[in-house]
Amino acid sequence: MLNTRRPRRNRKSAAIRAMVEETTLSVNDFIYPVFLIEGIGKKEEIVSMPGIYRYSLDLLLEEIQECVDLGIKGFCVFPSLGDDKKDKYATEGYNPDSLYNTALKEIKSKFPEIALMTDIAMDPYSSDGHDGIVEKGEILNDETLEILGKMALAQAKAGADILGPSDMMDGRIGYIRNVLDEAGYTQVSIMSYTAKYASAFYGPFRDALDSAPKFGDKKTYQMNPANTSEALIEADLDIQEGADMIMVKPALAYLDIIKLLKDNYNVPITAYNVSGEYAMLKAAAEKGWLDGEKVMLESLLSIKRAGADIILTYFAKEVAKILLERK
Numbered sequence: 373m374l375n376t377r378r379p380r381r382n383r384k385s386a387a388i389r390a391m392v393e394e395t396t397l398s399v400n401d402f403i404y405p406v407f408l409i410e411g412i413g414k415k416e417e418i419v420s421m422p423g424i425y426r427y428s429l430d431l432l433l434e435e436i437q438e439c440v441d442l443g444i445k446g447f448c449v450f451p452s453l454g455d456d457k458k459d460k461y462a463t464e465g466y467n468p469d470s471l472y473n474t475a476l477k478e479i480k481s482k483f484p485e486i487a488l489m490t491d492i493a494m495d496p497y498s499s500d501g502h503d504g505i506v507e508k509g510e511i512l513n514d515e516t517l518e519i520l521g522k523m524a525l526a527q528a529k530a531g532a533d534i535l536g537p538s539d540m541m542d543g544r545i546g547y548i549r550n551v552l553d554e555a556g557y558t559q560v561s562i563m564s565y566t567a568k569y570a571s572a573f574y575g576p577f578r579d580a581l582d583s584a585p586k587f588g589d590k591k592t593y594q595m596n597p598a599n600t601s602e603a604l605i606e607a608d609l610d611i612q613e614g615a616d617m618i619m620v621k622p623a624l625a626y627l628d629i630i631k632l633l634k635d636n637y638n639v640p641i642t643a644y645n646v647s648g649e650y651a652m653l654k655a656a657a658e659k660g661w662l663d664g665e666k667v668m669l670e671s672l673l674s675i676k677r678a679g680a681d682i683i684l685t686y687f688a689k690e691v692a693k694i695l696l697e698r699k
């Protein structure tokens with residue numbers, strides 16, 4: 373008896389494979405995370421993230437121009453600060469004249485059409501390297517909200533389109549939404565880092581910003597990698613509190629969580645393909661153990677297939693080039 377069902381018929385030529393393809397990567401899917409440092413004419417490679425640099429503002433503007441020319445529309449800026457700019461209360465985080473806030477203003481005025489995303493968290497500015505105020509070894513929640521609210525307002529004033537609270541304090545989305553609305557910034561969006569896990573995959577990022585915690589870890593605020601249900605609680609709260617978009621972070625080791633949130637909520641789902649995930653593929657490719665381009669595309673495709681509408685990825689520029697060449 374011959375098989376009448378032969379799934380291979382739908383794979384028999386490139387044309388048919390293309391026709392039945394369910395998931396397609398587009399340059400519209402990506403937000404490119406970029407690192408900002410003080411100075412002029414500075415471009416420093418991040419050792420554990422080959423191909424990714426910290427730029428002074430002048431060169432960052434050039435980098436953004438190149439990416440815009442490739443079709444990238446979303447950018448998320450992270451500041452890298454010297455220890456002299458850090459203190460217990462992350463006050464530099466809401467200084468309107470800080471490196472970060474002046475850069476946001478400049479970027480937005482040069483590129484009004486892009487979606488400019490920010491990071492809201494104390495850690496790049498905190499002498500303790502934590503995302504909240506530290507008191508006797510504890511991370512204070514409600515006291516931290518005030519600082520996050522001030523950071524949000526400063527970033528909104530600087531012209532940010534999407535604010536990204538990445539700190540995992542309880543109640544921050546509602547608090548920030550309220551601060552923004554009361555000041556008239558009702559049109560500024562919030563993309564919440566909703567299911568942010570206490571992951572070892574953030575290592576290279578913390579090197580890039582010199583933002584590793586000075587003691588302990590982030591397990592009292594970031595989620596336990598063993599847990600799923602908590603992601604639903606966090607998503608419920610964030611959406612009730614006013615998040616426009618929700619995020620899962622990291623991406624590749626948490627594809628089930630991306631799918632879970634996609635299946636349960638109607639807001640756009642973002643996945644953060646984090647620094648360690650980038651470093652891992654780059655390292656294997658450098659050794660010649662994996663085909664770097666292919667595993668990059670396959671990884672990004674898997675994140676999108678799992679349900680991500682938006683992907684924050686250090687691969688954005690590289691993929692954008694490939695997608696252009698394919699056209």
Ligand code: PBG
Nearest residue numbers: 493495538573574577646647648
């Ligand atoms: C800080 C923040 C982190 C990342 C984005 N925002 C690190 C952390 O929580 O320690 C990680 C991004 C990456 O690894 O690419 N709040």
